[in-house]
Amino acid sequence: MRYDCVIIGGGLSGLTCGIRLAEKGARCAVISTGMSALHFSSGSIDLFGNEGEGKIVFRPFEYLEKFIGSNPLHPYARCGSSRVREALFYFRDQLDLEDIDLYNNDDANHFHVTTLGTLKPTFFSQRSVFNEKIRLAFEKKSKIAALNFEGYRDFYPELAVINLKRNVLFRNIEISSGKILYPDYGDPQRNPFEYRSIDIARIFDTERYLEDLAAQIRTAAGDAAFAAMPAFLGITNFKRHHQLLQQLTGLLIYEIPTLPPSILGMRIDNALKSRFAALGGVYIAGDTVRGGTIAGGRLESVFTENGGSSALYAGSFVLASGSFFSGGLVSEFSRVREPVFGLRVYSHAERSKWHAQEFFPRNGHPFLEFGVETDERFNPLTDDGQRLGNLYCTGALLPHYNPIREGSGGGVAVSTGYRAAELILAGNR
Amino acid sequence: MKRIETEAIVIGGGATGAGTLRDLSLRGVRAVLIEKSDIASGTTGRNHGLLHSGTRYAVNDLESARECIRENKILKKIARHCIEDTGGLFVTLPEDDPSYHGKLIEHCKYAGIRCEEVSVQEALRIEPNLNPNILAALRVPDGTIDPFRLTSANVLDAQERGATVLTHTGVSGIIREGDRAIGVRCRDRRTGVELEVFGGIIVNASGVWGQEICASAGIALRMFPSKGSMVIIDYRINNVVVNRCRVPSDGDIIVPGDTVSLIGTTSKKVEYDKIDEITVDEDEIATLLESGEKLIPNVSRTRVLRAYCGVRPLIAVSGEMDGREISRGIVLIDHERRDSVGGLITIAGGKLMTYRLMAEMAADLACAKLKVRKKCRTQKTALPGSERKLDQAKSVKFFTGIPNSVVGSTLYRHGQRIRNILHREKRNYGLICECEMVTEGEIEYALKKLNVKDIVDLRRRTRIGMGPCQGQLCAYRAAGLFVKYDSATSAESNKMLVDFLEERWKGIKPVLWGDALREVEFCYWIYQGLFGLGDVRFPEEGEDR
Numbered sequence: 001m002r003y004d005c006v007i008i009g010g011g012l013s014g015l016t017c018g019i020r021l022a023e024k025g026a027r028c029a030v031i032s033t034g035m036s037a038l039h040f041s042s043g044s045i046d047l048f049g050n051e052g053e054g055k056i057v058f059r060p061f062e063y064l065e066k067f068i069g070s071n072p073l074h075p076y077a078r079c080g081s082s083r084v085r086e087a088l089f090y091f092r093d094q095l096d097l098e099d100i101d102l103y104n105n106d107d108a109n110h111f112h113v114t115t116l117g118t119l120k121p122t123f124f125s126q127r128s129v130f131n132e133k134i135r136l137a138f139e140k141k142s143k144i145a146a147l148n149f150e151g152y153r154d155f156y157p158e159l160a161v162i163n164l165k166r167n168v169l170f171r172n173i174e175i176s177s178g179k180i181l182y183p184d185y186g187d188p189q190r191n192p193f194e195y196r197s198i199d200i201a202r203i204f205d206t207e208r209y210l211e212d213l214a215a216q217i218r219t220a221a222g223d224a225a226f227a228a229m230p231a232f233l234g235i236t237n238f239k240r241h242h243q244l245l246q247q248l249t250g251l252l253i254y255e256i257p258t259l260p261p262s263i264l265g266m267r268i269d270n271a272l273k274s275r276f277a278a279l280g281g282v283y284i285a286g287d288t289v290r291g292g293t294i295a296g297g298r299l300e301s302v303f304t305e306n307g308g309s310s311a312l313y314a315g316s317f318v319l320a321s322g323s324f325f326s327g328g329l330v331s332e333f334s335r336v337r338e339p340v341f342g343l344r345v346y347s348h349a350e351r352s353k354w355h356a357q358e359f360f361p362r363n364g365h366p367f368l369e370f371g372v373e374t375d376e377r378f379n380p381l382t383d384d385g386q387r388l389g390n391l392y393c394t395g396a397l398l399p400h401y402n403p404i405r406e407g408s409g410g411g412v413a414v415s416t417g418y419r420a421a422e423l424i425l426a427g428n429r
Numbered sequence: 430m431k432r433i434e435t436e437a438i439v440i441g442g443g444a445t446g447a448g449t450l451r452d453l454s455l456r457g458v459r460a461v462l463i464e465k466s467d468i469a470s471g472t473t474g475r476n477h478g479l480l481h482s483g484t485r486y487a488v489n490d491l492e493s494a495r496e497c498i499r500e501n502k503i504l505k506k507i508a509r510h511c512i513e514d515t516g517g518l519f520v521t522l523p524e525d526d527p528s529y530h531g532k533l534i535e536h537c538k539y540a541g542i543r544c545e546e547v548s549v550q551e552a553l554r555i556e557p558n559l560n561p562n563i564l565a566a567l568r569v570p571d572g573t574i575d576p577f578r579l580t581s582a583n584v585l586d587a588q589e590r591g592a593t594v595l596t597h598t599g600v601s602g603i604i605r606e607g608d609r610a611i612g613v614r615c616r617d618r619r620t621g622v623e624l625e626v627f628g629g630i631i632v633n634a635s636g637v638w639g640q641e642i643c644a645s646a647g648i649a650l651r652m653f654p655s656k657g658s659m660v661i662i663d664y665r666i667n668n669v670v671v672n673r674c675r676v677p678s679d680g681d682i683i684v685p686g687d688t689v690s691l692i693g694t695t696s697k698k699v700e701y702d703k704i705d706e707i708t709v710d711e712d713e714i715a716t717l718l719e720s721g722e723k724l725i726p727n728v729s730r731t732r733v734l735r736a737y738c739g740v741r742p743l744i745a746v747s748g749e750m751d752g753r754e755i756s757r758g759i760v761l762i763d764h765e766r767r768d769s770v771g772g773l774i775t776i777a778g779g780k781l782m783t784y785r786l787m788a789e790m791a792a793d794l795a796c797a798k799l800k801v802r803k804k805c806r807t808q809k810t811a812l813p814g815s816e817r818k819l820d821q822a823k824s825v826k827f828f829t830g831i832p833n834s835v836v837g838s839t840l841y842r843h844g845q846r847i848r849n850i851l852h853r854e855k856r857n858y859g860l861i862c863e864c865e866m867v868t869e870g871e872i873e874y875a876l877k878k879l880n881v882k883d884i885v886d887l888r889r890r891t892r893i894g895m896g897p898c899q900g901q902l903c904a905y906r907a908a909g910l911f912v913k914y915d916s917a918t919s920a921e922s923n924k925m926l927v928d929f930l931e932e933r934w935k936g937i938k939p940v941l942w943g944d945a946l947r948e949v950e951f952c953y954w955i956y957q958g959l960f961g962l963g964d965v966r967f968p969e970e971g972e973d974r
């Protein structure tokens with residue numbers, strides 16, 4: 001098969017790249033082994049949330065202007081801050097076409113409430129997680145009811161409420177908690193006390209139980225103005241059902257992320273895949289790229305695990321295979337490598353320097369900053385020093401940024417994916 | 430200040446202390462056990478859990494070998510649910526001195542250990558993953574013993590017979606009155622509350638820390654700490670204990686246990702003042718994996734789950750010696766005779782699997798001092814859970830409707846006590862830890878009956894978080910259940926989640942490559958990236974909770 005571009009890895013970064021390319025008429029294929037990091041993420045897209053030493057970034061674009069100058073290897077520096085902005089708003093518009101409404105506080109960060117009731121600065125959240133009405137209700141110090149299904153093992157509001165109450169922002173806000181009876185709606189063969197978010201979300205993707213649920217929420221919420229629920233109220237029909245529930249209950253209902261799997265992340269994953277397909281992109285799931293043919297500083301084709309001898313040819317390639325977690329990087333007893341093409345990797349020679357001494361260290365773990373070394377065009381080098389001019393590396397595979405410490409994971413994935421697409425399109429022109 | 434009066438005080442909740450508490454309780458002596466951390470958190474929880482047949486010591490230390498085989502037979506009856514009667518092999522590799530094999534057979538005869546020569550072919554049938562190039566093999570009655578279950582069962586029995594157990598309570602000093610020790614001063618490490626416990630006899634069963642306890646009573650006792658490290662591999666690569674047939678050395682033993690196998694051990698001298706800071710060194714991991722691979726070649730292809738180390742509580746008899754040459758013999762000291770301090774005895778040395786014998790010796794002496802004329806009954810009285818032979822088929826039938834795997838693992842961990850844990854209610858048998866099949870009912874039972882104060886304790890009682898994912902999802906769930914069952918406040922639960930993850934991290938850090946690194950990345954994403962747990966501020970004592 002021949003494509004204009006083959007993208008290896010169908011996560012946030014690979015799909016953003018694919019959508020941009022396909023929109024501009026390129027014939028694209030995405031090949032992806034399995035579930036991407038989106039399935040586990042909060043579903044909010046972080047841009048830049050923390051300066052370090054506990055300092056929060058409120059205006060991420062302004063902050064980036066300065067930051068980029070002193071961190072030239074950072075993926076954002078290689079994109080340029082205006083392109084980061086362009087990429088993020090492009091991403092928002094694409095999701096909008098797929099019925100996912102992202103909230104952003106203009107150019108500023110907003111806070112979303114985590115499973116443990118801490119507040120995290122982020123740039124985009126789904127409107128069911130944060131929106132203007134929630135902000136208003138919050139400013140009026142309206143009472144909140146934190147609701148949960150009795151016996152749902154992946155969310156314990158009590159653990160969150162104590163941390164919220166300690167936060168100055170919540171000081172004078174009353175938070176009650178309430179239980180909703182366990183949905184005896186599912187498969188009688190299964191133990192409902194072992195349901196995960198996804199099982200419950202599937203139940204609420206059908207309309208059948210909504211009235212019953214609404215009645216229960218009404219009672220459990222008492223006189224609260226809004227109800228916080230674990231994020232498991234549907235995936236595909238969520239938007240409509242969420243509106244319906246708010247109508248039926250007369251409450252603002254907002255969502256708090258749960259333990260993985262993340263329904264909020266899956267909604268984005270679905271939307272991106274759907275958008276990519278609508279633009280004519282080909283998504284090959286459940287296959288793994290094992291290697292490729294390199295000639296004259298170019299990657300000519302790649303072969304996959306299931307593809308046998310039939311190679312995939314393309315003018316350009318994108319490697320968006322993620323970090324260790326997704327298999328984009330592999331670590332061994334004393335080295336880190338990129339498993340598909342053996343690309344040159346940034347890491348430390350000594351294993352004892354891969355990690356910090358504490359599990360929750362002040363400055364994060366160094367291994368999160370490892371990745372495939374590239375030039376400013378995101379082109380990597382092979383192990384023997386050959387630059388591959390038509391292969392672009394993006395997303396969590398990249399080094400020199402710390403997604404957790406900075407609060408920058410989603411933003412880097414989106415902006416580098418978008419940037420790679422722009423470079424490919426420019427090269428083809 | 431809070432004051433408790435009792436007949437006997439036991440310091441240390443390792444196997445020895447727990448066994449002593451139970452022995453005394455069986456003789457009708459009122460006793461209080463004081464443990465600074467959790468039961469089985471000292472050396473007892475940091476070894477291979479090998480139920481020695483005695484073969485390993487037969488050549489160098491005949492007396493220890495004899496003790497081992499005697500206790501081996503007793504424990505197989507009284508502690509069934511803590512033991513797997515796997516059998517063991519001693520195999521000779523091409524590079525090993527071939528004459529040791531014959532010597533071992535001969536010495537096993539002196540010690541009374543049934544030691545049977547088997548052909549290489551037969552050895553490979555017994556243990557298919559074994560290195561096929563071995564030259565000779567012996568079959569011996571080695572087994573495995575779970576130190577956490579063993580200690581917990583001893584404590585449980587003692588408590589059911591009226592004993593008091595104070596965990597997370599450290600003894601800070603011995604209270605003396607003239608030439609007698611009459612009590613101990615202690616402090617609850619969680620609440621900061623100080624208390625004093627008085628009794629007619631104090632049994633110092635604090636293992637390698639016994640030196641400090643003695644020092645606080647003005648008595649000189651010198652410990653000779655020797656560190657041993659072990660690695661756990663994420664797969665049960667062997668079903669019988671595999672030993673290398675040579676003079677005991679590093680990386681000689683691979684022990685199967687539950688769903689994993691462990692390779693042990695090394696031996697390194699450590700300074701006494703460093704015993705609380707020991708960590709596994711990089712070179713120890715390399716040594717263990719290399720030696721392990723020689724016995725079972727699969728080792729190199731299997732993920733390493735974690736590494737940990739313990740300190741052998743050997744008492745220096747005299748002079749400088751290499752850590753491994755000292756007799757692992759049992760040391761019972763009557764401080765009245767040795768140091769003219771009445772009311773205090775020390776029991777130390779020995780092995781995990783000789784804990785019962787050590788407890789018997791300590792309790793005999795304690796009873797003599799208290800003038801209690803009751804005989805030891807622990808050779809015959811089964812531990813709670815081990816009353817009858819475990820019959821999986823029968824339990825599965827009894828609990829029809831509950832998945833067999835859940836019944837199997839609960840039975841495996843708690844023996845007959847399964848009947849106090851499982852019932853046919855969906856919530857009761859809903860899984861909280863999927864790797865190790867720990868149910869909500871098992872957690873509820875542990876919280877209410879097994880002196881569990883935090884998630885780390887809970888892990889020792891149930892194996893929660895010990896599987897391949899090392900507690901990624903179940904740690905949060907467990908924290909939630911502490912609140913649900915009123916075992917902790919929400920604030921305490923948050924804190925114990927941090928403590929649990931930090932504790933896990935100690936064991937993972939030395940083996941951070943491959944899948945372990947992958948899992949850690951994920952776990953850190955969840956607890957820091959998603960939850961922001963590292964940013965949660967915990968109020969100091971006294972601040973509002």
Ligand SMILES: Cc1cc2nc3c(=O)[nH]c(=O)nc-3n(C[C@H](O)[C@H](O)[C@H](O)COP(=O)(O)OP(=O)(O)OC[C@H]3O[C@@H](n4cnc5c(N)ncnc54)[C@H](O)[C@@H]3O)c2cc1C
Nearest residue numbers: 009011012013033034037041042046289322395396409410
């Ligand atoms: C648990 C978790 C929570 C997170 N939470 C947040 C958050 O709240 N906010 C935020 O902004 N960011 C968050 N992130 C970070 C953010 O989600 C990631 O940085 C981003 O999604 C990475 O996207 P990616 O496309 O680069 O890689 P991934 O999403 O990792 O996707 C890589 C894909 O490539 C596939 N693949 C790998 N190798 C091959 C191969 N050889 N052939 C074919 N396919 C292959 C994998 O199967 C995978 O599907 C989180 C990440 C994790 C893990």
Ligand SMILES: Cc1cc2nc3c(=O)[nH]c(=O)nc-3n(C[C@H](O)[C@H](O)[C@H](O)COP(=O)(O)OP(=O)(O)OC[C@H]3O[C@@H](n4cnc5c(N)ncnc54)[C@H](O)[C@@H]3O)c2cc1C
Nearest residue numbers: 441443444445465471472473476479600636657780781782
């Ligand atoms: C590497 C290694 C491998 C081993 N392998 C085996 C094996 O396979 N089989 C076997 O049978 N044996 C084995 N052993 C030996 C065995 O682990 C020990 O002999 C046994 O566990 C000692 O138990 P104990 O109860 O005497 O001591 P410990 O378990 O150390 O108990 C002492 C307790 O006292 C507590 N304590 C200390 N100070 C205070 C204080 N001030 N106040 C209150 N409490 C205090 C400690 O917290 C601790 O819990 C091994 C030992 C090591 C080091």
